[in-house]
Amino acid sequence: MRLALGIRYNGQAYDGWQSQSSGRTVQDKLEKALSQFAAQRISTLCAGRTDAGVHALMQVIHFDTEVQREPFSWMRGTNRYLPDDIAVQWAHPVPAEFHCRASALARRYVYVLSQSPVRPSLDAGRVGWSMNLLDGDAMRAAAALLIGEHDFSSFRASACQARSPVKNLRRIEITRHGEGERCRWQFEFEADAFLHHMIRNLMGCLVRVGRGAESPEWIGEVLAARSRDAAAPTFSPDGLYFLGPLYDAKWGLPAEATFQAARAAYDDPP
The missing domain is CATH 3.30.70.660 (Pseudouridine synthase I, catalytic domain, C-terminal subdomain)
Incomplete structure (x- = not known):
């Protein structure tokens, strides 16, 4: 099963997104928390790497796993193991052809x-x-x-x-x-x-x-x-x-991650 997650984080304490030997990156903290919750090694890909000190309101990642859990369980269970300045906002199953980086519009x-x-x-x-x-x-x-x-x-x-x-x-x-x-x-x-x-x-x-x-x-x-x-x-x-990537609505992700919804908001602001 392939899952997409929306992540929010304060980047002040981290050496950016991408995993490093120091272990002081958002990816390192997230993969450790996911692995603890799933009781197996989880590797992730992200929609856009952020530098040291840069924050994210909706970083999108995806990973493949054989572990079967409800989406809300992936959100709440992973957050249990994350530091206070990183939190999963949503989790959603996606088709195998979805790629958080390549599928972004x-x-x-x-x-x-x-x-x-x-x-x-x-x-x-x-x-x-x-x-x-x-x-x-x-x-x-x-x-x-x-x-x-x-x-x-x-x-x-x-x-x-x-x-x-x-x-x-x-x-x-x-x-x-x-x-x-x-x-x-x-x-x-x-x-x-x-x-x-x-x-x-x-x-x-x-x-x-x-x-x-x-x-x-x-x-x-x-x-x-x-x-x-x-x-x-x-x-x-x-x-x-990082406000986040935007995707075609066909992937079924939350509205804030869809290109059509964002485009409509720009064209017809409240």
């Missing part, structure tokens, strides 16, 4: 940024930070130049293992919450897939434009350069959240 991230003259304290590690006042209109104008299918080599980490730097960036939505020098910004990204550090590198450029160090047109020049040296430094991982 899109992926979404959000970056939460605190604009304040004082660094974060209570929410340290959960939000990024800018001490500078940011111009939302300038950042939106810059973001518009990134939409579509492009070679994103300028925003690609040197360690990226993607076969191609060409990705289709479908949406960047930038919203501000609050007024004055203290407020919170939210940057939501949707694409068919992302390169390693792509969003953090995009954030570095958008914030540079937002604080007036560059014009919105500059980000188009960075994109055209196809060189990492042309872009701003990689931004902090603290405020980055």
Whole structure:
């Protein structure tokens, strides 16, 4: 039987998603908990690897097992063995041809940024930070130049293992919450897939434009350069959240994981 699980986690305490010899990764903790619940070794694949310090609201994984349990039992039973900052949100049986990474039609991230003259304290590690006042209109104008299918080599980490730097960036939505020098910004990204550090590198450029160090047109020049040296430094991982992948409704996953439901929400917001 193949099962898909939706996972939520706070990434502050972990060395990213992917298993490492240190054992300090989300995958290591999840596979240990699954194996304890199933009383047999469980190996998982994920929809999108996250870096150290990056969080997830809906990481999707899948695995194969001969153990027969009800979906709610996989959720509750696995959570019993997980640390407090990782929790299974749902479990769903899927056909053998489902693959959490290859079957995804899109992926979404959000970056939460605190604009304040004082660094974060209570929410340290959960939000990024800018001490500078940011111009939302300038950042939106810059973001518009990134939409579509492009070679994103300028925003690609040197360690990226993607076969191609060409990705289709479908949406960047930038919203501000609050007024004055203290407020919170939210940057939501949707694409068919992302390169390693792509969003953090995009954030570095958008914030540079937002604080007036560059014009919105500059980000188009960075994109055209196809060189990492042309872009701003990689931004902090603290405020980055993996919102999750989106799938065809045929897989029967929860509505928040389906492309059609997400698309309808964007086209007809509440």
